[in-house]
Amino acid sequence: MxxxxxxxxxxxxxxxxxxxxxxxxxxxxxxxxxxxxxxxxxxxxxxxxxxxxxxxxxxxxxxxxxxxxxxxxxxxxxxxxxxxxxxxxxxxxxxxxxxxxxxxxxxxxxxxxxxxxKSDLDIYGKVLTHLKNKIEAISQKNNKMTARPFVSLATFATFLCLAVSGVALQMTNHQPYTPAKVFFTVLHNVSAIFFLVFSILHILKNWRAIRAYIKGKAAGKISREFIVCCILLLVLLIVCWLKTAYDTRYTYITTNNQNTP
The missing domain is CATH 1.10.10.10 (Winged helix-like DNA-binding domain superfamily/Winged helix DNA-binding domain)
Structure with missing residues (x-):
């Protein structure tokens, strides 16, 4: 046998x-x-x-x-x-x-x-330990990459690329184009695409948890955390709109002053 x-x-x-x-x-x-x-x-x-x-x-x-x-x-x-x-x-x-x-x-x-x-027991213990280590080695070898950890880590990695490239572009905003600035521009644009893709996958993989965060503890109610997030998003949109309106008006006035003889 x-x-x-x-x-x-x-x-x-x-x-x-x-x-x-x-x-x-x-x-x-x-x-x-x-x-x-x-x-x-x-x-x-x-x-x-x-x-x-x-x-x-x-x-x-x-x-x-x-x-x-x-x-x-x-x-x-x-x-x-x-x-x-x-x-x-x-x-x-x-x-x-x-x-x-x-x-x-x-x-x-x-x-x-x-x-x-006792000597036989020692050998028995060594054999069992050896078998256990071999089985663990086989298990680790056969471990497959799972989707959820990969998506989470990929989302985090692309976010870091977005953050670093965004800061670099902001610091060199008024400087002429250099190879470094071109690199950070390309990195920022490509990272944005991948970040969007991985973010969507992350939402799909964690939709049940996200839905639980949105729902309040009481039936039929929305959680306070979700309401606060919506308020923050609204404030962000208002600030961006005001900044855009200010920059547009400033550019318009500056252009008219330059064109006025």
Whole structure:
């Protein structure tokens, strides 16, 4: 039999034995035990951290979290910076449950490794560590670039190009064209196009969150943050219009004065 296949079969048998041994002794399913243990390792965690640690989907983690909260094993509260993000902390009841689980694990471990020498256990530990590192290397190699982080970073990068080139053009506004000024002009125009494209993609990727920001907590109401943003946008448009009107009038008066004999 292939070594990897044999290892997988033994791992499955071990998992089945553990489930059978601990079934009925805990208040939660065995599948949820790893999630609760991951939460115990830190004073507080967010859902994404748990998902990343266990390499599971956030929706799957959420089901476990809802179960834990209903049984008083964890507490869940909003963060100060982002109301959509929940901080998860294990309760004393959750810790006591894991103490019982740890005792069962130790008992099973002592039974399974009874009669195995320390040197063999050391080799066993090294083999498992080696396998774990190899599996992580394969996972990292197979990781594909995801759209949302790429769009966010691309939007940020093009914004930086816009900002730098805009400042440079403003500083050289009254100077004659030089290669540097031409470069910053081209950079500004091209960056503006890419920034527009990536901004649209960013909005599409985060539309659900943006819609939540627009809506108020009360049904049928608009959030104060959105109203303030609209007011700021209106003020910006008024200032730009006044500046345009002033520059146009100034140019008109200057031109007439120059043409007047």
């Amino acid at each position: 292939n070594d990897i296949l044999f290892f997988v079969l033994v791992a499955k048998e071990l998992q089945f034995t553990f489930k059978k041994r601990i079934s009925g002794k805990l208040e939660i399913p065995v599948e949820s035990l790893g999630v609760l243990m991951a939460i115990r390792h830190k004073a507080s965690m967010i859902q994404q951290e748990i998902a990343d640690t266990l390499k599971k989907d956030k929706s799957a983690i959420l089901r476990h979290i809802n179960l834990f909260e209903s049984q008083g094993l964890i507490t869940r509260s909003n963060t100060a910076n982002d109301k959509r993000m929940n901080v998860i902390q294990i309760t004393e009841r959750g810790r006591q449950l894991l103490v019982s689980a740890d005792a069962e694990l130790d008992s099973l471990s002592n039974f399974l490794f009874d009669g195995v020498s």
